[in-house]
Amino acid sequence: MNTKHLLHQWLWKWHFIAGLVSLPIIILLSITGIVYLFKSDYEKPMYDSLKEVPAEPHLVSYQEQWEIAKKNAIKPPNAMIITADQNKATEFISGRFSGKSSLFISPVDGSVNGEVVTKNTDMYLIRKLHGELLLSKYGTKVVELVASWMVVLILTGLYIWWPKDGWKLKGVFTIRTDGSKRLLYRDIHAVTGFWFSILLLLVLAGGLPWTDVFGSNFKWVQDQTNTGFPKTWDGRAFTSEIKGEPLTLDQMAMIARELDLPGEISLHLPLSPKAVFSVSNRTSELSSMRKLHFDQYSGKPVAKLAWSDIGIMMQGRLWVMAFHQGEFGPWNWYLMLVVAFMLLVMSISGLYTYLLRKRKGEWSVPVVPAQFSVGVGLFIIIIALGIMLPLFALSVALIFAYEQSKLILSS
Numbered sequence: 167m168n169t170k171h172l173l174h175q176w177l178w179k180w181h182f183i184a185g186l187v188s189l190p191i192i193i194l195l196s197i198t199g200i201v202y203l204f205k206s207d208y209e210k211p212m213y214d215s216l217k218e219v220p221a222e223p224h225l226v227s228y229q230e231q232w233e234i235a236k237k238n239a240i241k242p243p244n245a246m247i248i249t250a251d252q253n254k255a256t257e258f259i260s261g262r263f264s265g266k267s268s269l270f271i272s273p274v275d276g277s278v279n280g281e282v283v284t285k286n287t288d289m290y291l292i293r294k295l296h297g298e299l300l301l302s303k304y305g306t307k308v309v310e311l312v313a314s315w316m317v318v319l320i321l322t323g324l325y326i327w328w329p330k331d332g333w334k335l336k337g338v339f340t341i342r343t344d345g346s347k348r349l350l351y352r353d354i355h356a357v358t359g360f361w362f363s364i365l366l367l368l369v370l371a372g373g374l375p376w377t378d379v380f381g382s383n384f385k386w387v388q389d390q391t392n393t394g395f396p397k398t399w400d401g402r403a404f405t406s407e408i409k410g411e412p413l414t415l416d417q418m419a420m421i422a423r424e425l426d427l428p429g430e431i432s433l434h435l436p437l438s439p440k441a442v443f444s445v446s447n448r449t450s451e452l453s454s455m456r457k458l459h460f461d462q463y464s465g466k467p468v469a470k471l472a473w474s475d476i477g478i479m480m481q482g483r484l485w486v487m488a489f490h491q492g493e494f495g496p497w498n499w500y501l502m503l504v505v506a507f508m509l510l511v512m513s514i515s516g517l518y519t520y521l522l523r524k525r526k527g528e529w530s531v532p533v534v535p536a537q538f539s540v541g542v543g544l545f546i547i548i549i550a551l552g553i554m555l556p557l558f559a560l561s562v563a564l565i566f567a568y569e570q571s572k573l574i575l576s577s
Contacts, residue, residue, distance in 0.1 A: 177325050196509045202292050203506070221253060248422050264285050314557050392477060406439075412463050442460060450498075
């Protein structure tokens with residue numbers, strides 16, 4: 167039996183194990199990912215009703231609205247959204263990420279239209295199911311483990327499927343429908359897996375930074391190499407010179423508008439007499455990202471930061487995370503919808519192929535001849551994956567220990 171054939175059998179075994187570990191969770195992640203892509207459409211009616219104000223003159227200044235927001239928001243507001251549409255309620259934001267809430271105030275009469283607390287929304291529940299399986303830190307680690315094994319699934323799957331006797335163009339596209347059910351579902355699994363493999367690796371790269379172990383390690387490397395956000399990005403390194411009266415929110419909003427930044431503009435509010443105003447924008451054109459800090463008394467710029475000031479690792483992280491969420495415009499959104507749907511098809515067809523192959527009462531894990539040994543090149547790849555994906559390394563060690571114990575007990 168030649169080495170290539172033995173390697174093929176060994177990789178097929180690990181592809182099989184990766185599927186057993188991953189597929190049920192991958193199906194859930196695919197479904198929740200598809201649902202979450204419709205977040206904006208689903209929440210639009212709710213936000214539209216809160217932003218709607220009468221077509222009447224605005225009688226309440228931003229400064230007065232800020233005072234109203236501080237009295238009514240769950241937590242003191244730390245930012246305000248500056249919109250070009252003057253006939254909308256003003257959105258004051260408190261907190262960040264899962265602790266974020268938005269309070270909407272009418273500029274017509276200062277009334278509070280309502281408040282949206284992120285963690286109380288339906289889509290927040292979907293996101294937590296997608297990222298944590300509703301199991302908090304434990305669920306995050308399960309999702310990270312599955313994502314790690316998905317990398318193995320893709321790499322081993324590409325090798326197993328790769329033509330051994332030269333390329334045949336027909337095989338790249340063809341799904342055979344005239345054979346057995348198992349052959350049909352196997353072809354669906356293999357062909358879709360081939361065409362979407364690179365995109366799936368990109369999607370995984372966009373999801374892994376949110377995980378606990380990989381994400382923490384990534385951040386550590388980022389900090390050690392100084393390739394993240396510059397330390398001055400959040401503005402805490404700067405102070406305002408206390409001199410006279412601070413600018414009103416209306417004056418600062420005018421300065422922010424004159425910057426003519428693309429996308430959604432946020433005005434970050436000073437929470438102490440020495441703090442600064444900060445202006446940032448959220449846009450699908452990442453290279454147009456800006457963060458500017460202003461003295462809250464004079465309105466003079468203290469620092470101007472752009473995309474070029476962000477370290478390379480954070481730039482890459484922001485890009486793959488935005489791609490993962492379909493934030494680069496319609497083309498990206500539709501592409502992610504197709505990828506998530508085809509991942510679902512690929513996973514179900516792979517699972518069904520296994521069920522048609524599985525012998526009753528057994529896991530039917532492929533057997534690798536005892537004479538096979540892992541070569542240096544393959545060993546290096548496994549070590550590299552283990553370093554990059556620690557939970558994968560831990561799970562492989564546990565599987566190896568289990569198999570060794572079986573051999574000892576059977577001898």
